Amino acid sequence: DGGITQSPKYLFRKEGQNVTLSCEQNLNHDAMYWYRQDPGQGLRLIYYSQIVNDFQKGDIAEGYSVSREKKESFPLTVTSAQKNPTAFYLCASVRTGVGTDTQYFGPGTRLTVL
Amino acid sequence: QKEVEQNSGPLSVPEGAIASLNCTYSDRGSQSFFWYRQYSGKSPELIMFIYSNGDKEDGRFTAQLNKASQYVSLLIRDSQPSDSATYLCAVNANNQGGKLIFGQGTELSVKP
Numbered sequence: 485d486g487g488i489t490q491s492p493k494y495l496f497r498k499e500g501q502n503v504t505l506s507c508e509q510n511l512n513h514d515a516m517y518w519y520r521q522d523p524g525q526g527l528r529l530i531y532y533s534q535i536v537n538d539f540q541k542g543d544i545a546e547g548y549s550v551s552r553e554k555k556e557s558f559p560l561t562v563t564s565a566q567k568n569p570t571a572f573y574l575c576a577s578v579r580t581g582v583g584t585d586t587q588y589f590g591p592g593t594r595l596t597v598l
Numbered sequence: 599q600k601e602v603e604q605n606s607g608p609l610s611v612p613e614g615a616i617a618s619l620n621c622t623y624s625d626r627g628s629q630s631f632f633w634y635r636q637y638s639g640k641s642p643e644l645i646m647f648i649y650s651n652g653d654k655e656d657g658r659f660t661a662q663l664n665k666a667s668q669y670v671s672l673l674i675r676d677s678q679p680s681d682s683a684t685y686l687c688a689v690n691a692n693n694q695g696g697k698l699i700f701g702q703g704t705e706l707s708v709k710p
Contacts, residue, residue, distance in 0.1 A: 515696045517696075517697075519700075524606075524702075525702055525703075526602075526686060526700040526701055526702040526703055527642075527686070527700040528700075529697065532697060534696070574641055574642070578696040585630055585690055585696040586632065586644060586647055587632075587644075587688075587696065587698055588644065589634075589641040589642050589643070590641060591640070591641050592640070592641045
């Protein structure tokens with residue numbers, strides 16, 4: 485089956501810990517995105533990557549880091565510098581090109597700080 | 599001014615009625631417009647996309663785009679309780695690859 489997977493589904497973090505959220509896709513999509521969603525809010529862009537070994541900051545990148553070593557994978561690390569990390573994290577991928585910029589989402593990871 | 603604006607709702611309609619969801623955007627260079635549905639606790643799923651002015655129909659859903667007015671809407675005909683969800687409008691960021699700007703979403707409640 486083709487699709488986007490995120491793990492874990494639920495994640496609990498203690499104060500001062502770094503945690504890494506996984507995002508994998510087998511759709512052969514070029515670009516991948518990480519969003520954060522807070523209750524009752526829209527999606528805010530954290531980081532995105534349009535090609536392997538390259539990524540750009542989104543609107544709220546502080547306290548987060550990413551890597552893109554493989555086309556299929558775009559992990560997000562929530563560092564201890566992120567002061568309010570409790571949120572729903574969504575990964576998306578898209579095949580860039582004219583008329584093909586539709587983003588498809590993974591199931592999400594819900595992160596809670598204890 | 600927010601880049602993509604939606605009424606947060608909740609919008610309540612009776613079962614069988616037409617639900618009308620609206621979205622305005624600020625970037626005149628935007629070319630692609632998307633509607634996503636998000637059930638509580640779940641990730642967004644694509645309902646429709648539209649690129650050209652006018653209407654685009656898919657089953658009970660119709661997307662309407664007016665680039666001159668910078669306005670995009672989603673009509674849901676014969677609304678069902680299963681349509682109750684938050685609807686997110688998204689607009690491509692001009693000249694920034696596949697980057698999308700999302701509105702805050704409109705919560706729709708369809709009452710039996």
